[in-house]
Amino acid sequence: MSVAAQQQSDRTPLLAIRGVETFYGKIQALRSVDVDVYEGEIVTMIGANGAGKSTLMMTICGDPQARAGQILYRGEDITRLPTHDIMSKSIAQSPEGRRVFPRMTVMENLQMGAILEDEKDFDDDLRKVFDLFPRLKERRGQRGGTLSGGEQQMLAIGRALMSRPKLLLLDEPSLGLAPLIVKQIFEVIRELNRNEGLTVFLVEQNAFHALRLAHRGYVMVNGSVTMTGTGAELLARDEVRSAYLEGGAH
Numbered sequence: 001m002s003v004a005a006q007q008q009s010d011r012t013p014l015l016a017i018r019g020v021e022t023f024y025g026k027i028q029a030l031r032s033v034d035v036d037v038y039e040g041e042i043v044t045m046i047g048a049n050g051a052g053k054s055t056l057m058m059t060i061c062g063d064p065q066a067r068a069g070q071i072l073y074r075g076e077d078i079t080r081l082p083t084h085d086i087m088s089k090s091i092a093q094s095p096e097g098r099r100v101f102p103r104m105t106v107m108e109n110l111q112m113g114a115i116l117e118d119e120k121d122f123d124d125d126l127r128k129v130f131d132l133f134p135r136l137k138e139r140r141g142q143r144g145g146t147l148s149g150g151e152q153q154m155l156a157i158g159r160a161l162m163s164r165p166k167l168l169l170l171d172e173p174s175l176g177l178a179p180l181i182v183k184q185i186f187e188v189i190r191e192l193n194r195n196e197g198l199t200v201f202l203v204e205q206n207a208f209h210a211l212r213l214a215h216r217g218y219v220m221v222n223g224s225v226t227m228t229g230t231g232a233e234l235l236a237r238d239e240v241r242s243a244y245l246e247g248g249a250h
């Protein structure tokens with residue numbers, strides 16, 4: 001074991017997923033999934049369409065709940081908590097397909113993500129989000145549903161950040177976006193991690209960008225984790241290259 005790996009194993013992960021199994025009725029979508037996310041890391045789960053990535057994200061958020069196994073946040077078992085209790089623990093999620101409120105303006109969408117206790121905090125947080133995504137500032141009066149796909153993704157991430165998370169869960173932020181926009185969004189995630197120490201768990205089909213961004217990654221096939229390693233290690237592996245990167249390294 002390397003020194004870094006040894007140091008990691010001595011620490012409690014921010015998020016630990018242990019032997020998690022999730023079902024839709026009789027259909028098993030996750031099979032004994034183990035994932036650790038340590039504070040300050042960007043960790044990615046890559047996998048093809050239908051592998052179980054979104055199910056894993058949703059299981060972390062308690063809907064659907066895991067039928068077996070455990071999900072620990074800062075060492076606390078959150079497996080059986082209702083979703084709103086999980087989301088009140090400094091965990092924020094940007095779901096697949098972005099799901100911004102289409103009839104609400106950019107500002108109203110961001111307000112929905114905020115914990116409205118202190119107006120001064122709100123103004124500070126809003127300024128931060130607008131600094132990260134200047135486009136959202138320009139469009140602050142525009143309705144969510146009329147934004148481009150990339151702008152909606154920025155809004156979904158911005159809204160998640162308004163709750164001041166320690167752990168940000170991102171479900172396929174690159175889906176359906178032009179390569180240049182994907183690059184911009186991943187660059188913002190990298191900055192948030194570097195400058196604010198935000199911990200990120202990202203699930204992605206876009207293996208190339210996700211593995212380049214992440215410190216560590218996991219590969220999911222049919223609901224099981226089949227490989228794990230640093231982002232660079234996984235990018236270099238033949239199995240990953242042939243299954244996920246063929247012609248996709250843009």
Ligand SMILES: Nc1ncnc2c1ncn2[C@@H]1O[C@H](COP(=O)(O)OP(=O)(O)O)[C@@H](O)[C@H]1O
Pocket residue numbers: 024027029047048049050051052053054055056
């Ligand atoms: N609500 C649901 N009911 C039944 N099966 C589902 C449901 N959602 C997802 N599945 C199935 O679970 C598996 C994993 O899906 P999903 O987690 O969405 O994969 P991914 O996000 O990796 O594309 C797929 O076989 C999918 O058809």
Ligand SMILES: [Mg+2]
Pocket residue numbers: 053054055096172
């Ligand atoms: Mg999905």
